[in-house]
Amino acid sequence: MKLSRCQSLKKVPDMSGAPNLKKLHLDSCKSLVEVHDSIGFLEKLEDLNLNYCTRLRILPYGINLPSLKIMSLRNCTTLENFPEILGKMENITYLVFSNSGICELPFSIGLLVELVNLTIDRCNKLLELPSSIFMLPKLETLEAYCCKGLARIKKGKDQVPETLPSDVRNASSRFVHKDVDLSFCYLPYEFLATLLPCLHYVTDISLDYSSIRILPSCINACYSLKKLTMKNCTELREIRGLPPNIKHLSAINCESLTSQSKEMLLNQVYNIFHRFSWSFGIK
Amino acid sequence: MGWGMRIATTCNHLTGQITMLYNHWCILFCVFCLKGSDKTEIIVLNLLKDKEVQWFGNALKNMENLKMLVIEKARFSSAPNHLPKNLIVLKWRDYPESSLPVHYNPKKLVILDLSDSIGLFTFGDQMIMVLIFCLMCEF
Numbered sequence: 485m486k487l488s489r490c491q492s493l494k495k496v497p498d499m500s501g502a503p504n505l506k507k508l509h510l511d512s513c514k515s516l517v518e519v520h521d522s523i524g525f526l527e528k529l530e531d532l533n534l535n536y537c538t539r540l541r542i543l544p545y546g547i548n549l550p551s552l553k554i555m556s557l558r559n560c561t562t563l564e565n566f567p568e569i570l571g572k573m574e575n576i577t578y579l580v581f582s583n584s585g586i587c588e589l590p591f592s593i594g595l596l597v598e599l600v601n602l603t604i605d606r607c608n609k610l611l612e613l614p615s616s617i618f619m620l621p622k623l624e625t626l627e628a629y630c631c632k633g634l635a636r637i638k639k640g641k642d643q644v645p646e647t648l649p650s651d652v653r654n655a656s657s658r659f660v661h662k663d664v665d666l667s668f669c670y671l672p673y674e675f676l677a678t679l680l681p682c683l684h685y686v687t688d689i690s691l692d693y694s695s696i697r698i699l700p701s702c703i704n705a706c707y708s709l710k711k712l713t714m715k716n717c718t719e720l721r722e723i724r725g726l727p728p729n730i731k732h733l734s735a736i737n738c739e740s741l742t743s744q745s746k747e748m749l750l751n752q753v754y755n756i757f758h759r760f761s762w763s764f765g766i767k
Numbered sequence: 768m769g770w771g772m773r774i775a776t777t778c779n780h781l782t783g784q785i786t787m788l789y790n791h792w793c794i795l796f797c798v799f800c801l802k803g804s805d806k807t808e809i810i811v812l813n814l815l816k817d818k819e820v821q822w823f824g825n826a827l828k829n830m831e832n833l834k835m836l837v838i839e840k841a842r843f844s845s846a847p848n849h850l851p852k853n854l855i856v857l858k859w860r861d862y863p864e865s866s867l868p869v870h871y872n873p874k875k876l877v878i879l880d881l882s883d884s885i886g887l888f889t890f891g892d893q894m895i896m897v898l899i900f901c902l903m904c905e906f
Contacts, residue, residue, distance in 0.1 A: 486858075486880035509882075 488512055488533075498522045506551075511535040518542040524567060527551060530575070534560060546570040554578040561585045564609070569595045577601065577622075585609055591616050591640045603627040605665075612636035618682035624660060629690075630668040637678040660687075662708070667692040673700065681705040692716060701725035714738060721745070726752055808834045814841040824848040860884070 486509040487493060493513045499505065500522040507530060508523070510516060516537045523532070524544030530551050534540060535558040543563065548571035555576065557563060563585050569592040576596050583606040594616030602623060604610060611633045617626070628634065664683060667690045677700045683689065684707050692715040699714070701724040709727040713734040714720060720738045723745045735741070735749070807830055814820070819842045827833065828849040835856040846864035850857070850871045857873070858880040867873070 485878075486882050487884070488882035490881065490884050 485509070491515060494518070496520050496523060499526065502526070504528055507531045509533045510537060511556075513537050514539060516540050519544060521545060524548065524570075530554075532556070535580075536560075538562065543567050547573075549573055550575065552576045554580075556580040557584050557586075558582045559584065564588075566590060566593075568592050571595065572597060574598050579603070581607055582627075583607070587611065589614055589617070591638065593617060594619055596620065598622050601625045601627075604631060606630045608632045610634060612638045613679075614638045614640070615678075615682060616640060618679075624662050626664045628669065629665045631666075632668075632670060634666075634669050635672050635675050637675065637682070662686045663688040663690075665690045667694060669694050671696045673698050676700050677702055684708060687711065689713075696720050698722045699724060703727055723748060805829055805831050808832050809837075810835070811837045811839070812841050813839040818842070819844055827851060857881075 485505060485507065488509050489512040490510075491514055493510070494515050494517055496510065496516070496519045498520050503526060505526050506528050508526075509531070510519075511533045512535065514537070516534075517539050519534070519540070519542065521544040523529075524547035526549060528551050529549050530553045532549075532552065532555045535556050537560050540557075540560045540563050543565070544567050546568040548569070550571070550573060552573055553575050555578070557566075558580050559582065561584060564587045566581075566586055566589055568590045572595050574597055577598055577600040579596065579599060579601070580603045582603050586604070586607050587609045589604075589610070591614040593614055597620065599620050600622050602617065602620075602625070605627045606629070608631065610631050613628075613634065613636075615637050617623070662685055664686050669691075671691065671694045676696065676698075680700060680702045684705055686706060687708050688711045689706070689709060690713045692713055694714075694717055696714065696717050697719050698721060703709075703712075704725045704727055706727040707729060709730055711732040712727065712730060713732075715734055716737045717735070718737065718739055720735070721740045721742050723735075723741070726733070733749075810833065821844045824845050824847045827836075827847050830851050832853060833851040834853055836850075836854060836859070837856065838859045840860065842861065843863050846862060846868070848868055850868050850873075852872055853875055854873065855875055856878045857876060858878065860880070860883045862881045862884040873879075
């Protein structure tokens with residue numbers, strides 16, 4: 485069912501009598517304020533598009549949509565709360581919040597076990613991320629650039645201690661490209677210190693143009709990290725550690741770096757070069 | 768060849784025979800100006816929006832076999848009074864009224880697309896009923 489751009493639509497009513505609905509497109513319904521709770525329990529719903537519903541405030545209190553593949557809330561600027569996830573949703577791969585007004589993500593987001601792409605860029609009201617995001621086994625891309633308010637990681641009460649998941653050592657998962665983009669964020673020290681140990685499976689991290697001051701030593705917990713970019717982090721002073729398997733590091737225009745940090749980087753480069761020449765018998 | 772001739776010649780081939788109408792002048796002529804053929808199964812209409820199509824809304828009444836009605840770009844003076852009960856696809860951009868015909872029972876409808884319909888004030892009770900009817904049936 486497609487009711488895109490219906491400018492006078494204010495409310496989606498009870499749809500529990502329509503259990504076969506597969507697709508619901510309500511994008512750019514600029515007057516839409518409320519989506520009825522029943523939408524959260526449509527067993528066959530695969531595609532829910534609410535992009536550019538700029539007055540949307542009320543979503544169902546909870547969702548359990550076992551067939552859902554994609555949910556999109558791009559530019560829902562007045563939407564503050566996302567529903568609790570009430571059951572395992574094993575089909576959703578894309579969840580998009582770009583430029584929405586979302587303030588909080590529920591811890592139950594960890595039930596979206598097949599999620600591949602989570603896009604939360606430019607959600608300036610989003611202050612914290614639930615740590616369950618970093619437990620999502622299939623997540624390949626976390627686009628969180630320009631989340632100016634992001635400052636905390638929310639941990640669940642009954643959370644398992646952070647141990648290295650077995651699949652990190654698993655050869656097949658090592659080749660999957662996993663990407664976290666936190667460019668243009670503020671990135672306080674405590675936030676990074678909690679976040680980085682959760683990213684042991686990530687291969688690429690971008691911190692470009694962020695207000696990062698110190699790269700915490702716990703970056704060495706990022707075993708899988710191959711590429712780290714910190715371009716134009718003009719406030720970056722200290723790099724307290726480097727991941728063990730790093731292949732590419734970019735810190736262009738980081739003008740505040742201390743001489744100690746620079747020296748450490750140069751030493752690292754020298755070591756790598758030394759190892760490289762050794763293995764090729766140059767020296 | 769003037770428009771009148773062209774409509775007349777093309778429509779001669781069409782009346783009562785063909786199951787799909789695509790040429791918009793023919794559709795207007797056959798369906799909306801005269802009366803619909805009961806053999807037509809598909810209508811796809813894509814007109815210039817600035818010319819309003821004047822009709823009384825009864826033209827679709829007898830099109831029992833119509834399964835797909837796609838109105839992409841057209842401005843109608845009023846909404847239809849009847850819609851065929853066998854419709855599977857109803858795509859009507861900029862639908863001119865706030866609800867579907869009162870007696871329409873969309874039991875076979877699979878795709879409903881009323882995008883860009885500025886007339887949909889809210890879901891009126893009848894609209895909800897219609898939608899729930901149509902979405903209850905199995906695809």
